[in-house]
Amino acid sequence: MAPLSTKAEYMYVSSAVVELTWIQFLLCDLQIMMPTTPIAYCDNIATTYLSYNPVMHSQTKHISIDYYFVREKVAFCALKVVHVPTSAQFVDVFTKSFSGPKFKQAIANLCRLQSPTGRD
Numbered sequence: 001m002a003p004l005s006t007k008a009e010y011m012y013v014s015s016a017v018v019e020l021t022w023i024q025f026l027l028c029d030l031q032i033m034m035p036t037t038p039i040a041y042c043d044n045i046a047t048t049y050l051s052y053n054p055v056m057h058s059q060t061k062h063i064s065i066d067y068y069f070v071r072e073k074v075a076f077c078a079l080k081v082v083h084v085p086t087s088a089q090f091v092d093v094f095t096k097s098f099s100g101p102k103f104k105q106a107i108a109n110l111c112r113l114q115s116p117t118g119r120d
Contacts, residue, residue: 009044013051014070016040017079037077040070041084051081 020038027034042048051074073079086092093106 006044006046006050009042009047010050010070013040013042013047013081017070017073020079021073037080039080039082041082043084043086043089045083048081048083 017040020040024034024038040051042051051070070079070081074081088109092098093103093110098106
């Protein structure tokens with residue numbers, strides 16, 4: 001059986017993809033097309049692999065079929081799921097406590113982020 005954290009992370013990615021799909025439909029109705037394929041970032045390697053390749057199918061039967069539309073979107077190149085190591089999770093500064101140097105590094109990383117349009 002796949003670890004419980006993989007199931008939870010896959011459910012979180014699925015939830016984010018549902019919201020992303022809704023936003024894409026809204027933008028399409030407003031005649032605004034997305035220039036690139038959307039990317040869902042995940043810090044769980046097993047979840048990232050599961051999104052691209054169902055090789056662990058026998059170990060993931062407990063994951064509801066409702067969540068497999070992420071894999072379908074990836075298969076049709078409508079979505080990319082990318083692994084982001086925990087050390088590169090910029091938003092953790094808002095949810096976790098850090099020591100002085102780690103906190104300063106996280107804040108510095110946040111200040112370097114660019115807007116999706118490339119303009120500040």
